Amino acid sequence: GEEVAQTPKHLVRGEGQKAKLYCAPIKGHSYVFWYQQVLKNEFKFLISFQNENVFDETGMPKERFSAKCLPNSPCSLEIQATKLEDSAVYFCASSDGTAEAFFGQGTRLTVV
C-alpha cells in the first residue's frame, strides 16, 4: 500500500494480558521501525528490521516484548503480561533506505 497501516487503532488490556499490534509497511519498503510514545510526548525507539531480520533491538524490554516481520504478513509487536507502564501509543514506520521514514497513525494501548 501507499501508507503505513497500523491496527488496531485502540487496544485496551487488563494488566497481565497479552497485547499484539500490527503494522503493514509501505509496499517495497525494506525497513520497519517501532517506537513507543508515552504521555510526555517522547519517542522511544524499540526495534528495527531489515526485511525479516532484526537490525537493532537495543530499545526492546527483552522480558515481555517481542516483534516479528515475516514475509507476506504484517509486522507485529507483542507484549506478554502487560503492565500499566506499557500504556502508550506505539508507532510503526517504514523506509526504503533513503532518508525519509513514513509513519503510521499509531496504536493507542491502554493497560487497566
Add this chain to the structure above:
Amino acid sequence: GDSVTQMEGPVTLSEEAFLTINCTYTATGYPSLFWYVQYPGEGLQLLLKATKADDKGSNKGFEATYRKETTSFHLEKGSVQVSDSAVYFCASRRGGADGLTFGKGTHLIIQP
C-alpha cells in the same frame, strides 16, 4: 550515540507572530535532519527535511536550514496561524536501517 536537543516549551504565541523552535544535534557523520509535526490525537507527519549541509527544507511556510558548523536545524515560520498549534519534533537519521533519533518535542500553542 546520536542525540537531538530541542526547546521543550510549551511555546505560546499570538497569531501572525514569528516562530523559531531551536534544534541542535550530535551525530556521527552527517545525518539527514527532519521536522515532524503531530496534531492532537494524530500520528506523525513529515513537515520538512534536509539531507546535507546548507540544504534548506521548506513546507507550508515553515523553513529550516541544515547548519553543519553549529549542528543546528532551527524551525522558523514568518507568520503563524492558530492551525499551526501542534507538537513539533526535530529528528536526525543516518539512513538505511538506522532509525530516527527524536528530540523531546515542542508543544506550540497559537492564540487568536
